[in-house]
Amino acid sequence: MTLHDLNYDIQLSKGDFLPLYEKLREYSRVFVVSDTHVYDLHNDVFMRLKKKFDVYIHIIQPGETSKSLETYEKVCDDFLSQHIKRDDVIVALGGGVVGDLTGFVASTLLRGIDLIQVPTTLLSMVDSSIGSKVGINTKQGKNLIGQFYEPTYVFIHLKFLTTLSKRELNNGYAEIIKAALIGDKTLFELLKLNDHDRIEVISKALKVKIDIVKKDPFENNERMFLNFGHTLGHAIEKHTNYKGIKHGEAISHGMLYAIEKGIELNITSPYLKDEVRHILHKYQLLDVNIEDVSVYETYMRMDKKQRKDGLRFVCIKDIGIPVIHRL
Numbered sequence: 001m002t003l004h005d006l007n008y009d010i011q012l013s014k015g016d017f018l019p020l021y022e023k024l025r026e027y028s029r030v031f032v033v034s035d036t037h038v039y040d041l042h043n044d045v046f047m048r049l050k051k052k053f054d055v056y057i058h059i060i061q062p063g064e065t066s067k068s069l070e071t072y073e074k075v076c077d078d079f080l081s082q083h084i085k086r087d088d089v090i091v092a093l094g095g096g097v098v099g100d101l102t103g104f105v106a107s108t109l110l111r112g113i114d115l116i117q118v119p120t121t122l123l124s125m126v127d128s129s130i131g132s133k134v135g136i137n138t139k140q141g142k143n144l145i146g147q148f149y150e151p152t153y154v155f156i157h158l159k160f161l162t163t164l165s166k167r168e169l170n171n172g173y174a175e176i177i178k179a180a181l182i183g184d185k186t187l188f189e190l191l192k193l194n195d196h197d198r199i200e201v202i203s204k205a206l207k208v209k210i211d212i213v214k215k216d217p218f219e220n221n222e223r224m225f226l227n228f229g230h231t232l233g234h235a236i237e238k239h240t241n242y243k244g245i246k247h248g249e250a251i252s253h254g255m256l257y258a259i260e261k262g263i264e265l266n267i268t269s270p271y272l273k274d275e276v277r278h279i280l281h282k283y284q285l286l287d288v289n290i291e292d293v294s295v296y297e298t299y300m301r302m303d304k305k306q307r308k309d310g311l312r313f314v315c316i317k318d319i320g321i322p323v324i325h326r327l
């Protein structure tokens, strides 16, 4: 299945890699960035690429700490030493960390080299690989250096999901549940089933994000809907220093909080509290306990969405009907 709605194609596949190879044929050389986990677990993919193309591979350490200026410099230095040119292509073959870092490298090296995203976690398939946000962290916080840079192609292959742990998989489902809540009731119904077609679920989640990003690419209005659950979610992550709780788990608590807050403000239909709690439990997204919400209030006030006119908080009226409320 191919989604054509953005300036670049998003290909979803569970079959062969031919569409990716076709795209790579447009370039002289292929510069790949990945991490050690993906490189070891999916070595066959790298070997096949090496056989077919003039490929140079840079492997980084897995984990958020690699989204740093230091790793950025190492990758740039390595690719420049290999005489990378503007008619080459950079491929991010990994989760969101690889995608964000590599995207930032591609956006800045030689003032911009074509980028192909090959996401390997469920979270990166439905979220970070599309929407064009690329960047790295600094000691002051996450994603503080970065920009908007479109890939030329996104290739999503279900094969990669087979090696993900259940917890990593559920981490991705949190963003899919969010997409359903802000944009697609039919997706929410699919997620309630014990068995669903992953391609269908991923494509529906992508369509929600694509529609929003198309309306507001630079996050002035509608794109803020994608932050549903993130106000408390980010606060939890900051408070725990990004340890012990995954992003999807943190935003799941955040989504439940946003529902409760919405009910309190007479915005959200009260029946949603049980519905949402139930689905989050189903995907084991509330298993890590959090502290009382008051503990996170300082962080919430510092949230990025805080503007001169108050904190912009995303609520939903009902499934698929998001609204921004000024707190």
Ligand SMILES: NC(=O)c1ccc[n+]([C@@H]2O[C@H](COP(=O)([O-])OP(=O)(O)OC[C@H]3O[C@@H](n4cnc5c(N)ncnc54)[C@H](O)[C@@H]3O)[C@@H](O)[C@H]2O)c1
Residues within 6 Å of the ligand: 035, 036, 037, 038, 041, 062, 063, 064, 067, 094, 095, 096, 097, 098, 100, 120, 121, 123, 124, 127, 128, 129, 130, 131, 132, 133, 134, 142, 143, 160, 161, 162, 163, 164, 165, 168, 171
């Ligand atoms: N750019 C955006 O719009 C956007 C959106 C959401 C999140 N993000 C960023 O994405 C990052 C999180 O992404 P993530 O959750 O994919 O994390 P990640 O890239 O750290 O991957 C999680 C773990 O899974 C491993 N892994 C990756 N693919 C695997 C596979 N197929 N099998 C087994 N293990 C595999 C990784 O090595 C890592 O240990 C954060 O830095 C976040 O800020 C960006």
